[in-house]
Amino acid sequence: MKNYDMVVVGGCxxxxVAAVNAKRLxxxxxxxxxxxxxxxxxxxxxxxxxxxxxxNIYALEHDYVGKGFASYAMNRYSPEKVIEFFESLGLICYSDSCGRVYPESNTAASVVDALRFELERLNIDxxxxxxxxxxxKTGADFxxxxxxxxxxxxxxxxxxxxPSQGSDGSGYEIAKKFGHEITALVPALVPLCGSPEITKPMKGVRVRNVALALKGQKTIAKTQGEILFTDYGLSGIAAMELAASAQKHINSVKSNPFTCVDFMPEMTYNEIIDYLQNLNKIKGFCTIDNLLTGFLPKAVGIAICKAGNLYGAEKKINELTLKELKLIAEKIKNFPIEISGTKGFxxxxxxxxxxxxxxxxxETMQSKKCKGLYFAxxxxxxxGGCGGFNLQWAWSSGMLAGELKD
Ligand SMILES: Cc1cc2nc3c(=O)[nH]c(=O)nc-3n(C[C@H](O)[C@H](O)[C@H](O)COP(=O)(O)OP(=O)(O)OC[C@H]3O[C@@H](n4cnc5c(N)ncnc54)[C@H](O)[C@@H]3O)c2cc1C
Known part of the structure; x- marks a missing residue:
């Protein structure tokens, strides 16, 4: 039997950072x-x-599910503190216009190396x-x-x-043995499955900035950003951010929600109608598949016309009536895709x-059920969402747990 004062289970x-902080303290x-x-x-x-x-330099406690709980750790080990921590390992970072922080080398291996060398320097086994x-646990010992x-x-x-990267859920079973309860588990930040008959013709097409609303009987969640159409459904950051809410809805209500895509969030319905009417003057002689190419990939424009039952390959833009343009504007602002699930854990x-x-x-990350047991x-x-928020939580909670406070 080998003896330690403290053991961290899980080396990612x-x-x-829990081990490093503990040894530094x-x-x-x-x-x-x-x-x-x-x-x-x-x-x-x-x-x-x-x-x-x-x-993410903008990460705050309310960016997280469980925000009240995350608040202490997020304040104590804020994004600025995390950047300072990595600087203390000789790793220089930069942030992009969305606040996302990366190593200057643009290589994840640099981050792992910096952490590895610090473990070595501190003589952590x-x-x-x-x-x-x-x-x-027997007496005070684990x-x-x-x-x-x-x-x-x-x-x-x-x-x-x-799970191919090690995290297979085994920790939940260990925690349960110490009397802990595990809340419902669903995959998050994962592509959405559903309506392949709509999405497959647009496979591989990205749309840079859409607003998404996940709807059941009422609106469940909203996001904005990029989506990517796939042969099974929707990917891209904005779609992936809806995954956990979609799966929770399916599990609890046993019915499929819809992701309603607004392809032009910066324009109102009336502004879009004005824009479409103006297109008649510019390219009225073109076929309808070219109607929306001024702001959307062609395949998406065709899907929108099809959704309004207006698509006919030979139909010309100047043949569209005002009523039909209004229907297209409605589909641009609200294009529903039924979601049947996600791509899973x-x-x-x-x-x-x-x-x-x-x-x-x-304030310590210590279990309330078992003294001396901490989680991170x-x-x-x-x-949290995409953009550095989940690693921020890993660093904040890990460093706090490493304080080993009672
Ligand atoms: C493809 C991908 C990309 C991502 N990109 C980002 C990103 O850019 N920014 C961001 O903020 N978040 C990102 N995330 C999320 C982020 O990586 C995780 O939230 C974070 O790594 C969680 O840290 P953790 O220490 O809790 O768990 P993990 O990083 O999963 O580490 C757990 C470790 O424990 C080990 N382990 C598991 N079970 C046992 C056991 N029984 N015994 C011993 N060891 C065990 C595992 O092998 C693993 O090494 C990404 C995730 C994935 C999968």
Missing amino acids: SSGI YSEMKIAVIEKLPRIGKKLLATGNGKCNIT VICDTPVTEIK TINGDYKCKKIILAVGGKAS VNAQVTSGGIKIDEIDP GEIIDVD
């Missing part, structure tokens, strides 16, 4: 990180399309190829897999999203749901 985003402590994969930081390598969107299957003993433990094993970036937040002290990252019922 939240776990690594308590240099005399013997600390280990136990990781099931052959190397630490595998998921980080895949983040931000391989560039690692480290944080990194034990890989070791899936933790059992944690037991034993892990019967092989390691420690006084404090941080469970930072992630959720269920993207295998393709999801994040898990929505997790360990119930009421059972964790938000995605295993907790906190998640």
